[in-house]
Amino acid sequence: MGRLLDNLAVMLGRAPRKPAFLTPAAQREFARQNSKEGKADRKRRIAEEREENYRSHFWRNWRWISIVVINLLFVLSYRADIQLVEGALTASRFVGFHMADVNSALQVMLAYKHVVINLVIGTSTVVFIWWLVGGRSFCAWACPYHLLGEWAEMLHLWLARRGLAKDHQFHRGLRTALYVVFAALAVVTGYTVFEVISPVGILSRAFTYGASLALIWVGVLLLIEVFYSRRFWCRYICPIGMTYGFVGATAPVTVTYDLANCLHEGKCRDVCMVPHVLEMTKIGYADDVRINIGADCTRCGMCVEVCPSKALTFDIKGLNKLL
Ligand code: SF4
Ligand code: SF4
Incomplete structure (x- = not known):
């Protein structure tokens, strides 16, 4: 129990400590x-x-395949009208069964200010599946932004080795503070404000339904990660990652x-x-x-x-x- 609480505190932003x-x-x-x-x-x-x-790319190759296949399922289901998975990563129906990303469901319920039963059922299924396989495994094995972020990171490290880019680090507690801010914004505005700027939803919807101007925002984030701050969005901003961190704490x-x-x-x-x-x-x-x-x-x-x-x-x- 002590180690679990310690892990969660570190995830929320506390610096890791040397054990007593x-x-x-x-x-x-x-x-x-x-x-x-x-x-x-x-x-x-x-x-x-x-x-x-020594260096292997065994897991990386499987992860990249996994991200592509999961996201392709949404695209093919829509474009080929096979109705296997409808919607986007944030909220979908799998062979007719409602599924909802945990963070999106939380945001929607905070915005509506009541518990939406369909969302609870869909989210419970998602929580159970991602708990089984590790919680934040959603990030590395399903999130489309993770894949782009990895490529941006490779470029960042290549530039950094040549002195052309520098990693600016921020306090990890920033993500926790923003988690509260996004939740408060949903309550106050009655609108899921985070979904508007989330590259995960933007990319997932763009793959399935076509490009939108919101992709410019994703491009800006990637430029920040290449030139200014390594894995900026995932390390310091994204509440989805933190939500799945809680889900997978006992995975x-x-x-x-x-x-x-x-x-x-x-x-x-x-x-x-x-x-x-x-x-x-x-x-x-x-x-x-x-x-x-x-x-x-x-x-x-x-x-x-x-x-x-x-x-x-x-x-x-x-x-x-x-x-
Ligand atoms: S932290 Fe957010 S954007 Fe990054 S990989 Fe996880 S879900 Fe995707
Ligand atoms: S996120 Fe986990 S699996 Fe990936 S490098 Fe870090 S400790 Fe290893």
């Missing part, structure tokens, strides 16, 4: 890593890995950290969109030998792919080291 207490197993492992033999072993393994230059599908395998090089934190969830990979920050990564993790698998010593793996709780 380590389990006996973690103490033994750190003692081993800090011994003369442990240090020599770590040095040797790091040298071996640098020679191998069975998780990424798990194994202290004994970690060489503390920090490659995982370099690639992660939410590096605060990987704080335990720093020396002395893991309070146990096996830890499930926190609620803000999108289950994108980039840390799993980049970690040469397999210290990070996809797990289903109760079935250790599934993949």
Whole structure:
């Protein structure tokens, strides 16, 4: 329970903390890593890995396919009139059954100021499905803006390496503050204000029903991410990501950290969109030998792919080291 609350606090914007207490197993492992033999072993393994230059794109490829297929389903259903999935990612009908994105449903109910039963039924189904597969896995495996954001991020990093762009970071609590602002705006105006500026809804509707002027806004966001602030929208603004973070806080599908395998090089934190969830990979920050990564993790698998010593793996709780 303590770790869950800690994860949620970090997701809301609190800086991760060095643990005050380590389990006996973690103490033994750190003692081993800090011994003369442990240090020599770590040095040797790091040298071996640098020679191998390990990097896989297994999960990334599957994720990209998943995002394309999910979004294509909406397009094909509408254009080919097969009526499999009608609507957009924010609200849809799957073979006639109502489905609603959690954040959109919240916004609508706040704007209407009453509980809409159809939305509750549709949202419960969505919540259950995304809880099963990890909550913010919606971001990495379904959200169309995530895919564009990833490409913008690649460009940003390429420019940054050449000194042509710089990442301007903001306090992560900004997303929490804006979450409250968007909710308050829905209540006060009776209108789902966030949906107007959400690139997720804009893109999803544009794919299905055709381009609109709102795409200019998505272009502006991407330019900000390329030149000014890495993953700006997803890191500091988007309430959808945070809502799914809450949904997935206790999800069975998780990424798990194994202290004994970690060489503390920090490659995982370099690639992660939410590096605060990987704080335990720093020396002395893991309070146990096996830890499930926190609620803000999108289950994108980039840390799993980049970690040469397999210290990070996809797990289903109760079935250790599934993949
Ligand atoms: S944070 Fe928002 S825009 Fe970013 S991937 Fe998640 S849902 Fe999509
Ligand atoms: S911890 Fe790993 S799986 Fe989770 S968001 Fe970061 S890189 Fe992706």
